[in-house]
Amino acid sequence: MFVCICNQVTDKQIRRSVAEGHCTLEALRAELNVGACCGKCKTCARKVLHSALLENACQQTAPSALKPSLSAA
Numbered sequence: 707m708f709v710c711i712c713n714q715v716t717d718k719q720i721r722r723s724v725a726e727g728h729c730t731l732e733a734l735r736a737e738l739n740v741g742a743c744c745g746k747c748k749t750c751a752r753k754v755l756h757s758a759l760l761e762n763a764c765q766q767t768a769p770s771a772l773k774p775s776l777s778a779a
Contacts, residue, residue, distance in 0.1 A: 709750050712743035717754045724758035731755060
């Protein structure tokens with residue numbers, strides 16, 4: 707879905723940028739130009755950003771939680 711109509715930025719682009727390490731709205735603006743024109747998309751962009759940050763945090767912690775501990779062996 708389009709988040710920023712002015713600059714044709716989609717939620718997928720925001721999620722990809724977050725996965726690459728852009729973790730603030732300011733970083734996304736520098737990378738994708740989201741929210742740089744009229745600013746009406748900032749609320750939606752912030753929601754997508756937070757959702758992507760949570761998804762990335764879960765993906766980073768889930769595999770390690772499944773690995774057996776070496777100290778238990």
